C-alpha cells in the first residue's frame with residue numbers, strides 16, 4: 575500500500591487551453607485514463623462522452639458571452655425561460671453578460687429552441703465550437719439571428735470585470751488529492767461541478783496503480799504513534815482483502831471493503847462567489863480537520879490570484 579499526504583492543484587494551466595483540451599483533461603479523471611491524452615484524443619473522447627450522456631463532463635468548461643440585443647422583447651423572452659445553471663448580468667440597457675458551461679448552453683437551447691436570443695447564442699457557439707454544438711443544431715440548420723450580436727470574452731477580459739461581476743463570471747477548477755470522507759463533504763456544495771476518480775472503473779491491482787491501494791495520511795495521528803500504527807494495520811488488511819476480492823470479482827464489488835481513507839482525486843469547478851461560500855464554511859474551526867488541511871492553504875493561493883475577492887477571508 576502507498577500512503578500520501580493530501581494536496582491540491584489549482585488548474586491555471588487548463589484555463590488557458592482550448593475548451594476541448596480542458597474538458598478532456600477533466601473528464602479522464604473518472605477513468606484515470608490521462609495517459610491516453612494526445613494531440614488527437616480530445617475530439618473522439620468528447621463525442622463519445624456526449625453520445626453516452628455523461629453530461630457532467632461538459633460542465634468542466636465555461637464560456638462568457640457579451641450579448642447585445644436591439645429590443646426589450648428579446649430580453650423578456652430570454653428571462654421568461656428562467657435559464658438554469660447560467661450566470662446572467664445586465665451591465666448595460668441593451669447588453670447581457672452570460673457565463674455558462676457547455677452543458678448549460680446545450681440544454682438551454684434544447685429546452686428553448688424557439689427563443690430568438692437563445693438561437694443567436696447557440697448559432698454563435700455552434701460556429702465557434704462545432705465539436706460541442708453541431709449535433710444539437712444540425713437538424714435545424716441554425717443561423718445567426720438579426721438583432722442579436724454575440725461576442726466571446728477572453729479570460730483576460732473576464733478578469734478585468736468589476737469585482738461584483740468577476741465573482742460570478744470567473745470560474746476556477748481545483749483538483750484535490752484527498753480522502754473519500756472529505757470528497758463526500760465537498761460534493762454537498764450544489765452550485766459546483768464535480769468529476770471524481772471512480773472506484774467502479776479503476777482496478778487498483780493494475781500496473782498503472784502500482785498494483786496497490788493508495789491511502790491519504792490521516793492528519794489526526796503522529797506517524798510514530800500507536801494510533802497511526804493501528805490505522806496502518808487496518809489499511810494493510812483492507813488492501814489484502816480488496817486485492818483478493820478482485821481475483822474473482824469486479825472493482826465495483828471489491829470496493830465495498832475500501833475505507834474513507836482511500837486516496838481519491840476530485841475536480842471542483844465553481845465561480846469565485848461559490849468558492850467564497852465554500853471557504854467560509856470549510857476553513858471555520860467547526861469544519862472537519864482534514865477538510866481544513868486542504869482548504870486553508872487553498873484559500874491562501876486563491877487570495878494571491880484574486881486579492882480583491884479573497885483577501886478579507888484570508889485575513
Ligand SMILES: Cc1cc2nc3c(=O)[nH]c(=O)nc-3n(C[C@H](O)[C@H](O)[C@H](O)COP(=O)(O)OP(=O)(O)OC[C@H]3O[C@@H](n4cnc5c(N)ncnc54)[C@H](O)[C@@H]3O)c2cc1C
Pocket residue numbers: 762763764765851852855856860861862
Ligand atoms: C461544519 C459543518 C457541519 C456539517 N454537518 C452536517 C451534518 O451533520 N449532516 C449533513 O447532512 N450535512 C452537514 N453539513 C453540510 C451542510 O449541511 C451543507 O450541505 C453544506 O455545507 C453545503 O453548504 P450550503 O448548503 O450552505 O451551500 P451550497 O450547496 O454550497 O450552495 C451555495 C448557495 O446556493 C444556494 N442554494 C443551493 N442549493 C439551494 C437550494 N436547493 N435551495 C435554496 N438555496 C440553494 C444557497 O444560497 C447556498 O448558500 C455540514 C457542513 C459543515 C460546514
